[in-house]
Amino acid sequence: xxxxxxSTPAPKRSALQALEIDTRLLGxxxxxxxxxxxxxxxxxxxxxxxxxxxxxxxxxxxVAIMATGMVFIIVTRHIDLACGALLATCSAIMAMTQxxxxxxxxxxxxxxxxxxxIAIAVGMSAGALIGAFQGWMVGYLAIPAFIVTLGGLLIWxxxxxxxxxxxxxxxxxPTFMQFGGINGTLGTTWSWIIGILAVVAAIWALFxxxxxxxxxxxxxKPMWAELVNAGIIATxxxxxxxILNSYEIPRGRLxxxxxxxxxTLPDDFTAAYGLPISVLLLxxxxxxxxxxxxxxxxxxxxxxxxxxxxxxxxxxxxxRLLTVKVFALMGALCAIxxxxxxxxxxxxxxxxxxxxxxxxxxxxVIGGTALSGGIGTIHxxxxxxxxxxxxxSGMAMVGVDAPLQNIVVGTVLVVAVLVDIIYRKRLGAK
Amino acid sequence: MATPLVDLKDISISFGGVRAVDNVSINLMxxxxxxxxxxxxxxxxxxxxxxxxxxxxxxxxxxxxxxxAEINSPRDARRYNIETIYQTLALADNLxxxxxxxxxxxxxxAFGFVDxxxxxxxxxxxxxxxxxxxxxxxxxxxxxxxxxxxSVAIARAVYFNAxxxxxxxxxxxLGVHETQMVADLIKELKAQGLGIFLISHDTRExxxxxxxxxVMKNGALVGTERVEDVTEDDIxxxxxxxxxxxxxx
Numbered sequence: 001x002x003x004x005x006x007s008t009p010a011p012k013r014s015a016l017q018a019l020e021i022d023t024r025l026l027g028x029x030x031x032x033x034x035x036x037x038x039x040x041x042x043x044x045x046x047x048x049x050x051x052x053x054x055x056x057x058x059x060x061x062x063v064a065i066m067a068t069g070m071v072f073i074i075v076t077r078h079i080d081l082a083c084g085a086l087l088a089t090c091s092a093i094m095a096m097t098q099x100x101x102x103x104x105x106x107x108x109x110x111x112x113x114x115x116x117x118i119a120i121a122v123g124m125s126a127g128a129l130i131g132a133f134q135g136w137m138v139g140y141l142a143i144p145a146f147i148v149t150l151g152g153l154l155i156w157x158x159x160x161x162x163x164x165x166x167x168x169x170x171x172x173x174p175t176f177m178q179f180g181g182i183n184g185t186l187g188t189t190w191s192w193i194i195g196i197l198a199v200v201a202a203i204w205a206l207f208x209x210x211x212x213x214x215x216x217x218x219x220x221k222p223m224w225a226e227l228v229n230a231g232i233i234a235t236x237x238x239x240x241x242x243i244l245n246s247y248e249i250p251r252g253r254l255x256x257x258x259x260x261x262x263x264t265l266p267d268d269f270t271a272a273y274g275l276p277i278s279v280l281l282l283x284x285x286x287x288x289x290x291x292x293x294x295x296x297x298x299x300x301x302x303x304x305x306x307x308x309x310x311x312x313x314x315x316x317x318x319x320r321l322l323t324v325k326v327f328a329l330m331g332a333l334c335a336i337x338x339x340x341x342x343x344x345x346x347x348x349x350x351x352x353x354x355x356x357x358x359x360x361x362x363x364x365v366i367g368g369t370a371l372s373g374g375i376g377t378i379h380x381x382x383x384x385x386x387x388x389x390x391x392x393s394g395m396a397m398v399g400v401d402a403p404l405q406n407i408v409v410g411t412v413l414v415v416a417v418l419v420d421i422i423y424r425k426r427l428g429a430k
Numbered sequence: 431m432a433t434p435l436v437d438l439k440d441i442s443i444s445f446g447g448v449r450a451v452d453n454v455s456i457n458l459m460x461x462x463x464x465x466x467x468x469x470x471x472x473x474x475x476x477x478x479x480x481x482x483x484x485x486x487x488x489x490x491x492x493x494x495x496x497x498x499a500e501i502n503s504p505r506d507a508r509r510y511n512i513e514t515i516y517q518t519l520a521l522a523d524n525l526x527x528x529x530x531x532x533x534x535x536x537x538x539x540a541f542g543f544v545d546x547x548x549x550x551x552x553x554x555x556x557x558x559x560x561x562x563x564x565x566x567x568x569x570x571x572x573x574x575x576x577x578x579x580x581s582v583a584i585a586r587a588v589y590f591n592a593x594x595x596x597x598x599x600x601x602x603x604l605g606v607h608e609t610q611m612v613a614d615l616i617k618e619l620k621a622q623g624l625g626i627f628l629i630s631h632d633t634r635e636x637x638x639x640x641x642x643x644x645v646m647k648n649g650a651l652v653g654t655e656r657v658e659d660v661t662e663d664d665i666x667x668x669x670x671x672x673x674x675x676x677x678x679x
Contacts, residue, residue, distance in 0.1 A: 216551040295543040297536050300525075304533050307522035314484060314520045316505040316534035374524035 131331020
């Protein structure tokens, strides 16, 4: 199958070029690995334990989900300073819906199976509506996004306060709390099944893209390069699952679980957490957002508008409506992040998501999103969120003073952007 | 007289008290090239942007194919098969040639996703016809030369079966060879029955390519003449003096 496609002899390329791996992505993965290894040495091996890797992933999810939406916002040359505050409002709405509105106003008893789903639907609708409203002000009233969302930062945090009268609302619905991380994991077997399905799907996608290219007479990578890429993906996915599956549930917790069912814990019984539902949710969102970015007209218009707003408008793209859509999408993602964040804390508190807007912007920017617009990737933003979280938890484990932690994170943000600028200049791209 | 493809009647537009276009009427027949001439700021590009939907006229009427047309946005113009090659090219620099060519009109698969491979292969086909030297299909157009960028903009206009083509300074950034290619293309499209509005500063090129030329000065139309009835000097005096020597005579 490879012979027929080699009609035009490609110029000799290095192995790295043949793999067609994004060198920028490679640099970020490299930086991430260095961060992990350094902290692992500094913590005498405590950083790269299954337990810490598990915690790291569930701590990253909330910011990472919003970072995927922030990519679209920044790519269209806007900014969203309100996402942390919007998260708080959505969290407040969902907490009040499940603990007060539904039981007291509608009459659904606490613990009713529909409660968490209605709460999530209400929260996401509210998030999307508020986002759309902010997008309408940016797109149609031409108020700069910086101002609209700076106002939103003050407004939504305190709308959330009024919804709960400043109280902490909890405990939340048990099903709802499964989205938080440690309270909702898939267990060993299902984690392996999901992992294997993911590998199969990724390899199928690789080769169907190859088939499609061949069908249209476009050059393709050599077969060995495809196989190496497939191998890297399989190793990474299954390795990740293996690590999560080796984080065993502590005996004490298992004993309580068994006691709750009226049984006693057998001496040789062990169980592992496996893949958290929140991480699965993040992966699903990442795939969905990547598909939107690469495979839909909406994604095309987002990137075209970011590259040249006038050209997009002259090409018939309704850039105002596009702004509304992008902000509405961000609002819905804030609500999903609110589910994860409040479920992880098992309650809603007023300060939930405080300063998240800055973490989210930093994650997107470290992940290669250009503030000048038109450039950015979803996987980059998620990796950016992971790097930030690793730095933060790593320093906490080492015992670095809290003020110094922030100094380091701030420095990393600025240096990352500087490195990116130098890298792009050397590539000759803008 | 046959129905004009485009009939612009008494078009006016003002920007903050300045009448950029003042009561201008011109028309365009199928298979005809009409040139618009005038100094910078004479109102040529503004007039043409009203037809392409980028600006909204203050008064006047636009008739397409004998029917009154409402053009309030570039989307409306595209519905009337009006395609425009802007002086600025209007390309999204961060996207590749295929994405730019199909911007706003992406080909999609049965599932509603953009069909990248199909668009790339269509781009390859049309670029092979317009500019055989064009090879950088996968790169963002910011990496292309002026001539190559121009070919992408032209390809975008001709790919979608335009009936009315507006070309604003299509050869301004081009070398001799590429300019000749654009001239050949204009003749070919004209033979296919398209109507073309052409804006250029090059008077000689205009006399060569156009059937009629309209000269504007300070937003007003000085006059429209068939090229065989005027000399280059006549046109220059219309541009500079704002008077039609034939009317004066």
